[in-house]
Amino acid sequence: MRRPLRQVRTNTPEPTDLHPAWLPPEVWAAIGARRTLICGQGLLIDTVQAEVEQAADRYGGTARRITAEADLPPADLVLALAADLPRPRPADPPPTDSKATVAEAAESKPAALTPTDSEAAGVWAALAGARAELATAEALGAEDFVVTRHHGVTVVVAGAPAGLLYGLFEVVRLGESAFGRGHRVRVCRPVMARRMLDHWDNVEVHPVMGQVERGYAGGSIFWREGGPRGDRDRVTAYARLLAACGINAVAVNNVNVHATEARLLTERLDDVAELADLLRPYGIGVHLAVSFAAPVVVGGLPTADPLDPAVRAWWAETTSRVYARIPDFGGYLVKADSEGQPGPFSYGRDHADGANLLAEALAPHGGVVRWRAFVYNHRQDWRDRSTDRARAAHDHFAPLDGRFRDNVIVQVKHGPIDFQTREPVSPVIAAMPHTRLAVEFQVTQEYTGQQRHVCYLAPWWSEVLGFRPWGDQGGTVAEVAAGGGGLVAVSNVGDDRFWTGHPLAQANLYAFGRLCWNPGLRPQAVLDEWIDLTFAPDRCADPDLLRRTLHEIMDDSWRSYERYTAPLGVGFMVRPGHHYGPDVDGYEYTPWGTYHFADRDGVGVDRTRATGTGFTGQYPAPWSEVYESVESCPDELLLFFHHVPYDHLLHSGRTVIQHIYDTHFDGVREVEAMCRRWEWLARLVDPAVHARVTERLREQLRCAREWRDQVNAYFHRKSGIPDAHGRTLH
Numbered sequence: 001m002r003r004p005l006r007q008v009r010t011n012t013p014e015p016t017d018l019h020p021a022w023l024p025p026e027v028w029a030a031i032g033a034r035r036t037l038i039c040g041q042g043l044l045i046d047t048v049q050a051e052v053e054q055a056a057d058r059y060g061g062t063a064r065r066i067t068a069e070a071d072l073p074p075a076d077l078v079l080a081l082a083a084d085l086p087r088p089r090p091a092d093p094p095p096t097d098s099k100a101t102v103a104e105a106a107e108s109k110p111a112a113l114t115p116t117d118s119e120a121a122g123v124w125a126a127l128a129g130a131r132a133e134l135a136t137a138e139a140l141g142a143e144d145f146v147v148t149r150h151h152g153v154t155v156v157v158a159g160a161p162a163g164l165l166y167g168l169f170e171v172v173r174l175g176e177s178a179f180g181r182g183h184r185v186r187v188c189r190p191v192m193a194r195r196m197l198d199h200w201d202n203v204e205v206h207p208v209m210g211q212v213e214r215g216y217a218g219g220s221i222f223w224r225e226g227g228p229r230g231d232r233d234r235v236t237a238y239a240r241l242l243a244a245c246g247i248n249a250v251a252v253n254n255v256n257v258h259a260t261e262a263r264l265l266t267e268r269l270d271d272v273a274e275l276a277d278l279l280r281p282y283g284i285g286v287h288l289a290v291s292f293a294a295p296v297v298v299g300g301l302p303t304a305d306p307l308d309p310a311v312r313a314w315w316a317e318t319t320s321r322v323y324a325r326i327p328d329f330g331g332y333l334v335k336a337d338s339e340g341q342p343g344p345f346s347y348g349r350d351h352a353d354g355a356n357l358l359a360e361a362l363a364p365h366g367g368v369v370r371w372r373a374f375v376y377n378h379r380q381d382w383r384d385r386s387t388d389r390a391r392a393a394h395d396h397f398a399p400l401d402g403r404f405r406d407n408v409i410v411q412v413k414h415g416p417i418d419f420q421t422r423e424p425v426s427p428v429i430a431a432m433p434h435t436r437l438a439v440e441f442q443v444t445q446e447y448t449g450q451q452r453h454v455c456y457l458a459p460w461w462s463e464v465l466g467f468r469p470w471g472d473q474g475g476t477v478a479e480v481a482a483g484g485g486g487l488v489a490v491s492n493v494g495d496d497r498f499w500t501g502h503p504l505a506q507a508n509l510y511a512f513g514r515l516c517w518n519p520g521l522r523p524q525a526v527l528d529e530w531i532d533l534t535f536a537p538d539r540c541a542d543p544d545l546l547r548r549t550l551h552e553i554m555d556d557s558w559r560s561y562e563r564y565t566a567p568l569g570v571g572f573m574v575r576p577g578h579h580y581g582p583d584v585d586g587y588e589y590t591p592w593g594t595y596h597f598a599d600r601d602g603v604g605v606d607r608t609r610a611t612g613t614g615f616t617g618q619y620p621a622p623w624s625e626v627y628e629s630v631e632s633c634p635d636e637l638l639l640f641f642h643h644v645p646y647d648h649l650l651h652s653g654r655t656v657i658q659h660i661y662d663t664h665f666d667g668v669r670e671v672e673a674m675c676r677r678w679e680w681l682a683r684l685v686d687p688a689v690h691a692r693v694t695e696r697l698r699e700q701l702r703c704a705r706e707w708r709d710q711v712n713a714y715f716h717r718k719s720g721i722p723d724a725h726g727r728t729l730h
């Protein structure tokens with residue numbers, strides 16, 4: 001039922017030099033070459049229309065907006081809001097068998113109809129089929145959609161405009177297969193209602209942290225040197241990419257709120273509103289990181305005490321002004337009493353008092369406050385073995401469970417320390433059943449190679465999301481998040497032309513969005529989606545080689561990174577400050593609470609109840625027991641929970657010291673293999689992408705060798721134990 005292609009315009013210049021990431025023009029070919037009808041009203045439906053029009057313009061199809069009452073022209077794709085689905089009038093051709101299965105539908109022509117009638121009747125029949133399916137499906141929520149196919153017409157029906165936008169991007173992902181035989185009826189709903197990215201972007205360049213704190217892809221896409229960057233096209237392109245992978249919220253400034261950023265809430269609110277205007281057409285709500293001390297630093301009050309009536313009034317009034325300017329504003333994000341940020345402790349109040357103050361101001365407008373649980377003492381005395389940073393979030397927050405207002409979301413880092421390559425799941429996730437929790441990940445690769453190393457993080461996130469804090473009988477981390485505040489991650493995007501510095505790091509951003517939508521997706525399957533969209537393997541000379549090689553390089557890259565960096569869950573060992581590259585003792589005698597305690601006999605942190613810091617007691621059974629015992633503790637977390645001698649035998653059958661040597665040699669070999677494999681792709685991927693990745697791989701290899709040699713030399717010197725295989729340890 002496709003119209004013959006008009007000439008395909010392939011040489012239209014892109015509006016900017018920006019890499020199109022997972023939305024290159026080709027992914028629109030299947031839609032763009034067809035006749036699409038769009039039914040519904042609203043800003044996001046206008047976006048759907050504009051997207052389809054652009055595709056049709058390029059690939060020779062059509063995009064027509066119709067109303068429920070209009071005549072129904074022939075179509076290959078209908079994108080409709082359920083309430084606006086056209087209904088047949090007496091004079092219209094009768095719908096044919098609405099129960100026709102999707103498999104039958106593909107190329108079938110209703111036999112009783114003349115060819116001229118058949119197309120219009122086919123659309124009616126398809127709509128009738130979609131309607132019948134909707135009648136049996138559960139009601140569609142605001143972001144849900146159904147994809148069906150009847151009588152050669154693919155129909156996407158959504159309950160609300162956002163759902164139709166996501167439905168459109170689902171058809172983009174499906175490509176030709178959305179119009180093929182044997183297409184199943186699919187009801188798609190996001191598992192997480194809240195799917196958010198936090199930008200650690202500064203408005204003013206910070207003297208140490210720069211324009212983007214922990215940013216490895218250039219400057220900010222939002223801000224430049226003290227003001228808005230003003231690059232509207234880039235922000236729109238970003239919003240599009242986010243919507244296409246399912247993200248629906250962003251925080252536009254760093255959680256470390258400095259003087260200029262504090263004013264985004266008040267006199268610089270227009271700058272935020274401008275971003276909200278650009279993000280809104282793609283269903284993305286804007287949040288603002290605010291300073292808890294805002295009543296003092298921008299409001300001129302003598303105090304920010306959460307129980308002070310003048311402070312409450314200030315927040316209420318300020319928040320009303322925000323909503324008057326940005327009616328769909330999402331809410332506030334707060335890092336309080338953490339790493340020098342102000343908070344309620346200054347006034348003898350606790351985090352519930354602090355969060356509830358802002359929640360009260362936001363509640364009348366439907367906003368939420370996201371209050372981070374990343375609270376610990378960063379001025380610890382390293383001599384004091386009783387203080388354990390891993391315990392801090394639970395110690396501070398678990399006792400407050402039940403005290404937070406409904407519109408507070410406590411945002412918890414997925415591990416108890418700080419986005420390391422390997423950590424256990426944070427015990428806070430299991431400790432606050434009466435609080436809405438969001439789980440926080442780090443897409444920006446602060447501790448995982450800073451976008452100079454290939455490190456596909458979806459397998460790591462997937463492990464965390466599937467973890468069952470209460471054992472096999474209980475729910476997963478994903479279920480806790482889904483029932484609460486959803487998922488949130490620190491963005492890895494900057495003003496780099498590849499968005500993420502390392503072009504392969506785009507996969508992490510894409511995968512985070514997709515795992516928010518459905519945490520059950522397999523990381524390899526997500527990678528396949530990303531490869532299909534980004535590299536269009538079918539159009540290259542050797543699709544199998546391209547796909548296979550990207551999988552070989554990326555699937556296990558997180559584990560490779562783990563192998564050549566800090567061993568067995570002990571964490572850190574990075575250069576202080578910028579956190580790149582090895583420095584085994586870099587944090588050992590600092591106030592930051594991140595120690596490994598290596599001596600001549602052994603290594604690791606004793607966090608047991610029996611002899612250590614008692615951290616294992618923050619977990620419910622069975623994990624409190626599993627982690628407590630050196631016998632049952634999983635190898636990969638052994639040094640996180642226990643201090644063991646170097647000749648301690650792991651479940652793997654190797655000693656700890658031999659494991660350290662072996663994995664470090666293995667890890668580097670794996671990076672060498674990555675480099676070789678990447679060379680095979682020289683003629684199969686965009687030369688600019690190839691060159692950039694080649695350059696990064698070179699650095700990854702250099703750095704991996706440095707990690708290997710420093711870690712192996714360090715432990716060899718401490719332990720005096722030689723490598724069983726006699727390799728050079730320096």
Ligand code: GCW
Nearest residue numbers: 200213214255256335374418
């Ligand atoms: O991992 C640490 C980073 C800080 C960051 C902090 C946080 C924004 O090193 O740069 O500050 O986490 O999560 O707040």
